[in-house]
Amino acid sequence: MTIAPEIVTLLAVGGVSLGVVSLLALLVLSLRLRAVSRRHRALFSTGERDVVGVLDEHASAIATLARGLDDERAASAQLRELLRGATSRVAVVRYDAFDDMGGALSFSAALLDERGHGVVISAINGRAETRCYAKPVLAGVSDHHVSDEEAEAIAAAIEERPAREPTLHTRRRRRAS
Numbered sequence: 001m002t003i004a005p006e007i008v009t010l011l012a013v014g015g016v017s018l019g020v021v022s023l024l025a026l027l028v029l030s031l032r033l034r035a036v037s038r039r040h041r042a043l044f045s046t047g048e049r050d051v052v053g054v055l056d057e058h059a060s061a062i063a064t065l066a067r068g069l070d071d072e073r074a075a076s077a078q079l080r081e082l083l084r085g086a087t088s089r090v091a092v093v094r095y096d097a098f099d100d101m102g103g104a105l106s107f108s109a110a111l112l113d114e115r116g117h118g119v120v121i122s123a124i125n126g127r128a129e130t131r132c133y134a135k136p137v138l139a140g141v142s143d144h145h146v147s148d149e150e151a152e153a154i155a156a157a158i159e160e161r162p163a164r165e166p167t168l169h170t171r172r173r174r175r176a177s
Contacts, residue, residue, distance in 0.1 A: 087111050087118060091156035093149045093163040097124045108149040110157035116140035118157075120150045 040050075089112040097106035105125040112118035120142065122133045135144040140158050142150075156163040 084115060085113050085117075088114055089116075089118075089157040089160055091153045091161075091163045093153045093156070095149050098126055101126065106149075108147065108153040110137065110150070110153035112137060112140075112154070112157045116154075116158050120146065120154055122147065122150055 090110065092107055092109045094104040094107045096102060096104055106123060108120060108122040110118065110120045116137065116139045118137050120135050120137055122135075124131045124133075135142045135146060135150070137154060140154060142154075146154070153163055
């Protein structure tokens with residue numbers, strides 16, 4: 001069996017062409033590899049680290065940061081719980097306790113935490129004496145009888161709003177006789 005010379009020539013030309021194309025592809029890939037290798041050396045100047053090593057370092061650093069963030073969240077939750085019990089809501093109502101006294105020298109002050117627990121303190125000022133009262137408040141309510149002014153101070157503290165302004169009575173003038 002003989003192969004026709006035209007076929008042999010065609011196969012030889014095809015093989016040489018395939019070899020040239022393969023050689024060109026090898027040359028292009030070699031140039032690209034050299035460029036990537038230059039970038040790699042520029043990024044990792046020691047030459048001993050590679051991308052996988054750098055990624056491992058970054059993953060370790062991220063895990064450390066995540067643990068630290070979890071610790072900070074726990075500490076923040078503890079502080080938040082402590083602050084819930086701190087006096088953070090305060091309101092003062094000033095008033096005239098007696099008709100013959102002016103200047104709104106009497107007052108009721110509510111000192112509460114954010115749950116509405118705390119105390120309401122009142123000072124009733126008269127001409128000859130001052131009396132002070134302290135009543136415990138739980139969830140915005142006291143087991144003791146509270147005056148209108150004390151109730152106003154508690155409500156203003158819970159709602160975190162200013163208490164009403166004092167109502168100043170005009171002093172009665174004595175007529176000259």
